[in-house]
Amino acid sequence: MTQRTSDYPIEKQFLERWSPRAFSDRPVTETQVLTVLEAARWAPSASNLQPWRFFYGVRGEPEFDxxxxxxxxxxxxxxxxxxxxxxxASVTSFDGQRQNITNSFDAGSAFMSLSLQAHSMGMVAHGMAGIEYDKVPVVLRLPDNLKLDAAVAIGYQGETSSLPEGLQAREAPSGRLPLAETAFKGHFTGEIKLPA
Ligand SMILES: Cc1cc2nc3c(=O)[nH]c(=O)nc-3n(C[C@H](O)[C@H](O)[C@H](O)COP(=O)(O)O)c2cc1C
Known part of the structure; x- marks a missing residue:
C-alpha cells in the first residue's frame, strides 16, 4: 500500500507519518533531538506523573553506538x-509501594508526540521493540522501577535502494484495520483476530 486514505477527515500528519527504515546520511543535531523530546515532554500522563525517561545518542558519538x-x-x-x-523507559512505581499502572501507556503518548514532531520537522521516526531488553538495565543504569518500553530511530528518510533487498519490498506506508473492527458503540461485538 502506498496511498493512505481516511474514512473521516483528519489532519494530514496522521496519514503522512509512517516508519521507514531507510535513512539518508544527513545528520541530526542534538538540538533537533532535544526538540522532538520537548514535544514528548508535553504529552499527557496519569496524574501528570510524567513517567517517561529518555536516553539518546546522536550518530557519530559514542552514546549512539x-x-x-x-x-x-x-x-x-x-x-x-x-x-x-x-x-x-518509564517509571513503574514512584514510592516503592504504589504501582504506576499507566507507565507504558503514558510513554506511548510521548512516543507519538515525538514522532509527529519529527514529522513536522521533515524527519521520520521508527519505533522498535526489537531490543535486547535483558542488557538494558545494566548498560543504561536503570533502577528497578524504571523499565524500558521501546526504542526509536529518527532521522531523514533515505533511498529505498539503500536497504538490503529483503527490506526494500517492505519500505512503504502500511494500511490499517477498518474503524468498524476497532471502534464499538457500547459493548464489544467483534472477534479478536491477528491483522492480515
Ligand atoms: C512499540 C513499537 C515497536 C516496534 N518494533 C519494531 C521493531 O522492532 N522493528 C521494526 O522494524 N519496526 C518496529 N515497529 C514499527 C511497526 O512495525 C510500524 O509502526 C507498524 O508496522 C505501522 O507502520 P507505520 O508506523 O509505518 O504506520 C515498532 C513500532 C512500535 C510502535
Missing amino acids: TLLSLLVPFNEGWAKNAGALIFI
Whole structure:
C-alpha cells in the first residue's frame, strides 16, 4: 500500500507519518533531538506523573553506538544509519509501594508526540521493540522501577535502494484495520483476530 486514505477527515500528519527504515546520511543535531523530546515532554500522563525517561545518542558519538548495541541484530542492521537513537523507559512505581499502572501507556503518548514532531520537522521516526531488553538495565543504569518500553530511530528518510533487498519490498506506508473492527458503540461485538 502506498496511498493512505481516511474514512473521516483528519489532519494530514496522521496519514503522512509512517516508519521507514531507510535513512539518508544527513545528520541530526542534538538540538533537533532535544526538540522532538520537548514535544514528548508535553504529552499527557496519569496524574501528570510524567513517567517517561529518555536516553539518546546522536550518530557519530559514542552514546549512539552504545544504544545501537542494545538492538536486536535485525534492527541494528538498518537503524545504524539513523541520525539519532532514542530509548524510552518509564517509571513503574514512584514510592516503592504504589504501582504506576499507566507507565507504558503514558510513554506511548510521548512516543507519538515525538514522532509527529519529527514529522513536522521533515524527519521520520521508527519505533522498535526489537531490543535486547535483558542488557538494558545494566548498560543504561536503570533502577528497578524504571523499565524500558521501546526504542526509536529518527532521522531523514533515505533511498529505498539503500536497504538490503529483503527490506526494500517492505519500505512503504502500511494500511490499517477498518474503524468498524476497532471502534464499538457500547459493548464489544467483534472477534479478536491477528491483522492480515
Ligand atoms: C512499540 C513499537 C515497536 C516496534 N518494533 C519494531 C521493531 O522492532 N522493528 C521494526 O522494524 N519496526 C518496529 N515497529 C514499527 C511497526 O512495525 C510500524 O509502526 C507498524 O508496522 C505501522 O507502520 P507505520 O508506523 O509505518 O504506520 C515498532 C513500532 C512500535 C510502535
